Each structure stands twice: as structure tokens, then as C-alpha cells.
Amino acid sequence: MAFIPELQEGLSPPPSLLLQLRRRKWKQRNKNLRSLTMTWDLIFLTKPLL
Numbered sequence: 001m002a003f004i005p006e007l008q009e010g011l012s013p014p015p016s017l018l019l020q021l022r023r024r025k026w027k028q029r030n031k032n033l034r035s036l037t038m039t040w041d042l043i044f045l046t047k048p049l050l
């Protein structure tokens with residue numbers, strides 16, 4: 001079988017796509033962190049009331 005660079009490149013995703021995926025993961029992680037901090041704030045704010 002001959003070595004075909006086009007085929008080899010087709011197997012690996014372009015770096016821009018990887019960057020987008022990485023950014024998407026970070027955005028999700030940041031959202032999770034934000035929701036976590038929000039819940040903790042709510043807990044700490046409502047604890048004195050309870």
C-alpha cells in the first residue's frame with residue numbers, strides 16, 4: 001500500500017476544530033463552576049435564616 005499524505009491528514013482533525021472543542025469544554029466547565037458557586041452562595045446566604 002502506498003503512503004498517501006492526503007489520507008493521513010484526513011484521519012486527524014484540523015487544529016482549529018480541536019481548539020473549538022477545547023474552548024467548548026472550557027465553556028461548559030466554567031458554566032458548571034458558576035452554577036456550583038451560585039448554589040454555594042445560596043446555601044451560605046440561607047443558612048443564617050434557617
